[in-house]
Amino acid sequence: MNTRFNYAKVYPQVLEKMMEMENFAKNSGIETKLYELIKIRASQINGCAFCINMHTVDARKLGEEERRIYLLNAWREAPYYSEKERAALELTEYVTKISEHGVSDDLYTKVRAHFEEKEFIALIVVINTINSWNRIAISTGMTAPN
Template identity: 50%
Template sequence: MQLRLDHYKANPGVYRLMLTMETFIKEQQLDPVLYELIKIRASQLNRCAYCIDMHIRDLRKMGETEERIALLSVWREVPYYTAAERAVLHLTEVVTELSQQGVPQAVYDEMLEHYSEQQFMTILTAINTINCWNRIGVATGMFPGCRDK
């Protein structure tokens, strides 16, 4: 495997813009574990190996259980996620695969059972941010270890 280009060097402004998004999300006090779950699930759907690897490592550092990490791709089939987390994972999937069905009203309603409209917008921004990172990673050919020197 070969990295197509180093996006950090190609256009540092894009990287700074993405970091601004990350900073905004952190300022909104989104639960860091929930944010990592969002990042991993979207990255799985987008097939971004670099991001999957990075965020699984981050979640492990936070002390997350191996069951919750390993079974995230089948979250509907296991009892390891709260109702609030399930709502977010559902939203993550439909937003990531937006062209398939849009965001059904039921998904929106499920989110509002657990989160305020402001929190919904923060979570939506988090989902959009990782989707953007995934598209950068996949388009530039990033893979685990590609930035190791």
């Protein structure tokens, strides 16, 4: 896909507001490696090559293990994720595809076993922020750099 236009040049306030949300999400208290895993997983679901590339690079810089990055789309079958990470990844999938099943009480309870209320909403903000970035990137045709 070719970039259709540079949204940040056309409407710089959009980038400014998205960066405010990104900074808020980044400083919400979610562990940095988990933060990147959430971003990668949502981007995989949405098919956003630009964001998958960016966040796998970022995860590697944080020292994330290669196999955890490679196997993220099969996290349920891979033994390399903690129960806390699994809960966050499942929430990521359900919030990203919210129109399909919503977020059940069972999933809420599973996530809350590992995250306090404030952390739960922080997870939602992180998931929503990456979904917004994905939709901007895909809609405007942003591609991963060569």
